Amino acid sequence: METAATREERYSTRGNTLYMSMELSEAKWLLMFTVGAGQPPREKTIRGSDRAALERELGRARQRFGLAPEARVVSCYEAGREGFWLHRYLRSLGVESLVVDSSSIAVNRRRRRAKTDRLDAKQLLSKLLRYDGGEHKAWSVVRVPTVADEAARQPSRELRTLRSERTRSRNRIQGLLAAQGIRVRHLGGLAQRLDELRLWDGTALAPELKAQVRREHERLEHVERQIVAVEGERRQRLRQVTDTVSAQVRKLQRLRAIGPHSAWTFSTELFAWRQFRNRRQVGGIVGLTGTPYDSGQRPHEQGISKAGNPAVRAMSIEIAWGWLRYQPRSALAQWYQARFGHGGSRLRRIGIVALARKLLIALWRYLEFDQLPAGAELKV
Numbered sequence: 001m002e003t004a005a006t007r008e009e010r011y012s013t014r015g016n017t018l019y020m021s022m023e024l025s026e027a028k029w030l031l032m033f034t035v036g037a038g039q040p041p042r043e044k045t046i047r048g049s050d051r052a053a054l055e056r057e058l059g060r061a062r063q064r065f066g067l068a069p070e071a072r073v074v075s076c077y078e079a080g081r082e083g084f085w086l087h088r089y090l091r092s093l094g095v096e097s098l099v100v101d102s103s104s105i106a107v108n109r110r111r112r113r114a115k116t117d118r119l120d121a122k123q124l125l126s127k128l129l130r131y132d133g134g135e136h137k138a139w140s141v142v143r144v145p146t147v148a149d150e151a152a153r154q155p156s157r158e159l160r161t162l163r164s165e166r167t168r169s170r171n172r173i174q175g176l177l178a179a180q181g182i183r184v185r186h187l188g189g190l191a192q193r194l195d196e197l198r199l200w201d202g203t204a205l206a207p208e209l210k211a212q213v214r215r216e217h218e219r220l221e222h223v224e225r226q227i228v229a230v231e232g233e234r235r236q237r238l239r240q241v242t243d244t245v246s247a248q249v250r251k252l253q254r255l256r257a258i259g260p261h262s263a264w265t266f267s268t269e270l271f272a273w274r275q276f277r278n279r280r281q282v283g284g285i286v287g288l289t290g291t292p293y294d295s296g297q298r299p300h301e302q303g304i305s306k307a308g309n310p311a312v313r314a315m316s317i318e319i320a321w322g323w324l325r326y327q328p329r330s331a332l333a334q335w336y337q338a339r340f341g342h343g344g345s346r347l348r349r350i351g352i353v354a355l356a357r358k359l360l361i362a363l364w365r366y367l368e369f370d371q372l373p374a375g376a377e378l379k380v
Contacts, residue, residue: 018067019132020058020095021124022077023117024048024086032121033061037129041122051089058093076128078102079142087144098131100124103307104140149273152245155234156264160311162227169220176213180205191217234264245272248367254378255366257326262319266360269312271367279361286313288357304353313356320356331374332358 023030026048032041042064046053062071075090076098090097105127107113130138145153170187177184181200184190194210205213238246245267252263276282283289287307293300306313324333332355340351362373372378 016067017072017074017132018058018061018065019125019128020061020073020075021121021128022075022086023121023124024077024080024082025117026081029054030117030121031057032125033057033065034125034129035065035067037126041125043118043121055093058095072096074098074128074132076100076124076131078105078124084144084150088147098128099142099144100127101140101142143274145273149268152272153268155230156261156268157311159227159230159261162223162230166220166223166227169216169223173213173216173220176209176216180209187217187220231260234260248272251367252363255327255373256377256379257319257322262315265312265315266363269309271364276364276368279364282361282364283357285309286316286360288313288316288353288360316356316360317352320352320359323355323359327373327376330376332362332376334375 017035019034021032023032029046029048029050031044031046031054033044034041042061044057044060046057058073059069061067062069073093073095075095077086077100079099079101084099087097087099105123127138131141173187173190174184177197182197184197191214194205194213197205199205238249248267248271249260249263252258252266253260270282270285274285276285280289284305285308287305287310289305291302291305293302323330324336327333335358336351336355340348340354343351359373362371362376365371366373
């Protein structure tokens with residue numbers, strides 16, 4: 001006697017749509033598929049970056065859930081090491097891909113919580129269903145730049161890395177010599193002056209120490225040559241290319257207190273490829289917005305959110321200090337002096353964050369609507 005197996009379906013489907021979440025690592029990718037909430041997902045593990053296996057599992061998932069080959073597919077993965085190439089590849093397959101900001105995903109607040117790739121992929125799949133159903137506050141979706149916009153950001157980011165390496169090499173050389181009682185302020189031509197340096201008792205440096213300092217100095221000179229090369233490439237592009245990035249850099253550099261490095265950072269990271277609807281979005285993208293905590297009888301302000309791009313946030317605060325020096329007659333500088341200028345150092349540091357946010361919004365209006373900041377002066 002044959003009995004037909006029955007399965008009670010207690011899940012809701014979203015029509016002819018396949019949902020896929022991806023938990024990515026270098027060695028393997030965990031894929032989860034479903035067609036509706038409440039259904040146990042289909043799990044498959046493939047090798048990392050195996051595109052053929054990914055396409056094969058997409059086809060098998062369509063067959064498993066009885067979907068047509070042209071059925072709609074929505075996928076998601078957390079922004080990380082893979083960058084945006086996977087997003088572009090999925091889009092080429094006709095998949096609606098979402099790149100998610102991992103810090104925007106809510107987690108359990110218990111002291112100890114279980115965390116595995118399987119649980120993370122399940123949570124991504126659950127939030128994907130909520131997001132596609134209209135709950136757009138479930139997480140934050142990353143705005144993916146085009147290939148050209150992403151390439152335009154690389155020189156400024158490379159310069160930040162090179163400058164950090166230069167500072168690290170300088171500090172390492174000066175630390176090695178300071179440990180022997182030798183203070184060297186200028187490192188130019190140090191490799192030729194090593195034989196002249198003497199310890200506290202008049203003896204020369206040890207051969208091993210001189211060799212180490214010489215190698216470190218060679219690395220420093222190499223990094224400095226790379227910095228000069230990258231800066232030269234940026235200047236050449238500014239003279240020859242007439243795209244949106246170059247036009248904004250030229251316009252920003254007309255303002256006093258705005259130099260080449262800050263102009264390139266603001267343009268390539270923010271204003272050249274992002275579309276802002278209001279000033280709140282400008283402040284929120286760099287984390288210069290407040291985070292109030294108002295629960296019951298305990299209302300207080302927790303400070304700025306510090307979400308978004310930390311390099312742009314740091315640059316905004318640095319330019320705000322420069323704005324006070326080079327634009328003292330502007331409305332923003334006078335507002336700061338009237339409200340925070342007579343306070344202590346802590347109050348002035350709090351005020352400079354508020355000034356940075358106002359200045360960033362003023363620069364956005366200057367680029368987008370050609371509104372010069374009130375009282376600001378242009379370079380001669």
